[in-house]
Amino acid sequence: MKLKLLATALTGALATAAPVQADFPPLGPLPPAPIPADNPMSPEKTELGKMLFWDSRLGGDASSPCQVCHEPGKGWGDGGEISRGYPGTQHWRNSQTILNSAYYNKIFWEGSVTSLEGQAPSAAEGNVAGNGDPSLMEMRMRFIPEYVARFKKVFGVDWPRMTHAYQAIAAFERTIVSDAKQVPFDRFSNGDKMALSENAQRGMALYNGKAGCVQCHNGPLASDQKFYALGVPENEVFKTEPLYQITHRWEHYQKGVFEKDYRSANLDLGLYYITKNPKDINKFRTPSLRELKYTAPFMHDGIFYTLDEVVDFYNNGGGEGPNKSPLIKPLGLSDAERKDLVAFLESLSMDKPLLMDPPKLPPYAVMK
Amino acid sequence: MKPHVIVPLACALAAGVALAQAPATPPAAPAPAAPAAQAPAAPDILPLPEQKIDAKQAELGKFLFFDKRLSGDAALSCATCHDPKKGWGEDAALGKGYPASENFRNTPTILNATLKSRYHWDGRLDGSDPGTLVRDQITEAVFMNADGRLVQERVKQVPEYVELWKTFRKDDPNGMRIFNIVGEFIKTVTSKNVPYDKFKAGDAAAISDDAKTGYELFKGKAGCVVCHNGPVGSDGKLHKTGVPENPQVLSDPEHGPLRAITMLRHYSTSGMPNYMNARTDVGFYAITKAQKDMGKFNTPSIRDLKYTAPYMHNGMLKTLDEVVEFYSKGGGKGSELKPLGLSAAEKKSLVAFLESLSGDPVVIDPPKIPDYRVREFGKN
Numbered sequence: 001m002k003l004k005l006l007a008t009a010l011t012g013a014l015a016t017a018a019p020v021q022a023d024f025p026p027l028g029p030l031p032p033a034p035i036p037a038d039n040p041m042s043p044e045k046t047e048l049g050k051m052l053f054w055d056s057r058l059g060g061d062a063s064s065p066c067q068v069c070h071e072p073g074k075g076w077g078d079g080g081e082i083s084r085g086y087p088g089t090q091h092w093r094n095s096q097t098i099l100n101s102a103y104y105n106k107i108f109w110e111g112s113v114t115s116l117e118g119q120a121p122s123a124a125e126g127n128v129a130g131n132g133d134p135s136l137m138e139m140r141m142r143f144i145p146e147y148v149a150r151f152k153k154v155f156g157v158d159w160p161r162m163t164h165a166y167q168a169i170a171a172f173e174r175t176i177v178s179d180a181k182q183v184p185f186d187r188f189s190n191g192d193k194m195a196l197s198e199n200a201q202r203g204m205a206l207y208n209g210k211a212g213c214v215q216c217h218n219g220p221l222a223s224d225q226k227f228y229a230l231g232v233p234e235n236e237v238f239k240t241e242p243l244y245q246i247t248h249r250w251e252h253y254q255k256g257v258f259e260k261d262y263r264s265a266n267l268d269l270g271l272y273y274i275t276k277n278p279k280d281i282n283k284f285r286t287p288s289l290r291e292l293k294y295t296a297p298f299m300h301d302g303i304f305y306t307l308d309e310v311v312d313f314y315n316n317g318g319g320e321g322p323n324k325s326p327l328i329k330p331l332g333l334s335d336a337e338r339k340d341l342v343a344f345l346e347s348l349s350m351d352k353p354l355l356m357d358p359p360k361l362p363p364y365a366v367m368k
Numbered sequence: 369m370k371p372h373v374i375v376p377l378a379c380a381l382a383a384g385v386a387l388a389q390a391p392a393t394p395p396a397a398p399a400p401a402a403p404a405a406q407a408p409a410a411p412d413i414l415p416l417p418e419q420k421i422d423a424k425q426a427e428l429g430k431f432l433f434f435d436k437r438l439s440g441d442a443a444l445s446c447a448t449c450h451d452p453k454k455g456w457g458e459d460a461a462l463g464k465g466y467p468a469s470e471n472f473r474n475t476p477t478i479l480n481a482t483l484k485s486r487y488h489w490d491g492r493l494d495g496s497d498p499g500t501l502v503r504d505q506i507t508e509a510v511f512m513n514a515d516g517r518l519v520q521e522r523v524k525q526v527p528e529y530v531e532l533w534k535t536f537r538k539d540d541p542n543g544m545r546i547f548n549i550v551g552e553f554i555k556t557v558t559s560k561n562v563p564y565d566k567f568k569a570g571d572a573a574a575i576s577d578d579a580k581t582g583y584e585l586f587k588g589k590a591g592c593v594v595c596h597n598g599p600v601g602s603d604g605k606l607h608k609t610g611v612p613e614n615p616q617v618l619s620d621p622e623h624g625p626l627r628a629i630t631m632l633r634h635y636s637t638s639g640m641p642n643y644m645n646a647r648t649d650v651g652f653y654a655i656t657k658a659q660k661d662m663g664k665f666n667t668p669s670i671r672d673l674k675y676t677a678p679y680m681h682n683g684m685l686k687t688l689d690e691v692v693e694f695y696s697k698g699g700g701k702g703s704e705l706k707p708l709g710l711s712a713a714e715k716k717s718l719v720a721f722l723e724s725l726s727g728d729p730v731v732i733d734p735p736k737i738p739d740y741r742v743r744e745f746g747k748n
Contacts, residue, residue: 063466088442133509139633143625242740250521266746366619
């Protein structure tokens with residue numbers, strides 16, 4: 001592949017001391033998003049999905065549609081350290097962007113679901129997220145004649161069903177992807193040598209070499225979708241804010257950890273909640289590095305506001321914590337190198353944010 | 369929980385005959401031959417029995433009853449729809465619901481609720497277990513929409529609640545016990561100083577002569593006592609009286625189809641066949657799916673009616689005069705009742721009697737709800 005050759009050449013030229021990149025799938029423009037065979041795309045389906053994504057009636061008290069925690073104007077996340085959560089509650093992790101979520105097969109910070117069709121119900125029904133009851137949300141849709149007509153057209157059913165609603169939302173989300181023409185790195189990869197500044201090009205070499213980012217942030221998505229512990233500092237709000245403490249305990253309780261884990265919970269145990277294997281404590285799924293320009297703050301608990309802080313964190317060898325990955329060690333990057341690395345990371349974002357006008361939502365009607 | 373006895377009156381009689389013919393059962397003696405001492409007492413409104421109440425649990429339960437954090441978005445407490453100032457119910461025909469939802473039935477009072485043998489207008493819950501009723505309301509999506517586990521963690525975040533809990537248990541606030549404790553408080557919400565009860569206890573002057581006449585009608589010509597008997601004035605059974613549908617269920621001037629959404633969703637989650645085409649309140653049918661139960665509702669208590677208007681499962685009757693008039697005509701369409709042919713004076717007397725079943729208003733001041741406090745992180 002042309003790109004791989006190019007990247008290898010760069011690495012070879014600039015960082016012979018640490019030829020890490022060759023062992024990992026290279027970065028590159030995103031291929032078309034994978035489409036599950038049981039949820040094919042159609043314009044009618046994505047249009048319906050867009051409406052549902054914005055429709056607050058898909059949630060408990062009509063205050064929290066998907067869009068509230070995944071706002072286009074906030075990089076399709078919610079802009080906060082920890083996601084806002086349902087009224088009367090707080091969420092406990094950073095709201096991840098929808099951008100390029102189509103490419104993940106492990107969704108949520110602990111990879112608890114494997115598809116967007118699986119993510120949507122967790123969000124709409126989760127008690128600190130949408131807190132919607134599926135049977136009630138389903139009945140609400142059935143009293144919206146335009147939805148009845150659209151579900152019939154798209155899914156061939158007499159009445160809207162939540163499973164179809166989640167499929168439509170997933171289909172819409174698969175359209176929220178980076179446009180390669182707008183991403184400097186993608187343009188560079190596709191042959192536009194002017195697309196990356198010299199800083200960014202040096203940063204790319206560091207990424208693939210001395211800084212070792214590519215060991216986990218690889219492939220077109222810039223994520224290996226594996227789990228690592230980095231010792232990211234815990235967000236202080238859990239020590240100081242009652243609502244966060246409630247959710248912290250609740251998460252441990254409802255995830256079914258052992259009682260001793262619940263009693264002593266003072267850490268986000270990450271992948272451990274799924275596997276209950278102590279080796280997985282504090283491990284989180286590698287996030288994509290695309291569109292970082294629009295998706296601050298960073299990390300599972302939103303602890304870093306800038307890419308400079310993130311790069312400093314890695315340069316210092318990460319933080320303290322259980323099961324810390326051996327890949328995380330001091331990098332010895334100079335000030336100039338750190339600047340270059342940030343320049344490269346920024347080149348993985350589109351020139352302009354992907355914004356979108358809200359759809360017009362159809363009203364309820366009395367059923368004859 | 370004691371088992372449901374889901375048997376309509378006619379069947380109950382038939383079953384009685386069948387039982388009498390069973391070999392293990394002695395043949396039923398003809399009524400005239402039965403010794404007077406063993407004759408079943410004529411049905412009547414009985415005094416409210418004493419309930420065993422754990423005062424410490426009830427004290428915490430009172431806080432929780434008024435605490436909005438027991439609902440999903442902390443927008444409403446039990447007291448929002450069971451308002452002490454409104455007879456522990458609402459003064460509207462149809463109940464509120466959780467934000468973005470509206471109820472499709474009248475909110476029953478919780479006065480004397482723990483003495484009922486069945487809960488909900490469609491009788492779907494057993495009355496021996498108020499904790500389950502509380503759990504049902506708090507976790508139900510159209511009422512308080514709270515996750516029970518989240519309620520537990522919220523209660524634990526209030527040091528005053530944890531302290532109160534420690535006065536009766538060694539552990540932390542947990543699980544279903546929290547709902548039981550709200551039920552313990554509800555036990556304390558009972559009628560006070562009821563003229564009828566004083567009358568029955570021997571104070572002949574406690575009710576007017578008019579009410580006394582009404583009492584005789586209640587037990588006699590009007591036949592009310594057949595269903596309205598026992599301590600709360602309910603047989604705990606399901607009956608069809610043909611109350612007209614409340615048109616606002618299908619189309620509410622303020623809330624459009626929100627009540628119909630709640631109704632059809634209730635049918636859907638009850639597993640009722642053909643629920644999307646239902647346009648009436650089917651009552652007990654949604655629970656049993658037996659055609660004979662179509663349009664049947666749980667006999668409500670007739671205590672403290674003075675404070676609990678409007679009446680019936682959908683609030684369609686606004687005054688006791690209207691209620692008595694309704695029954696005098698034999699109820700509405702499909703009613704299992706017969707016309708009573710009451711005179712104007714008799715109707716007045718009956719209303720006077722019904723009013724004598726109301727005591728002093730049971731009003732309490734809402735407690736001051738304590739705030740969440742920070743806990744030591746990692747010490748749960």
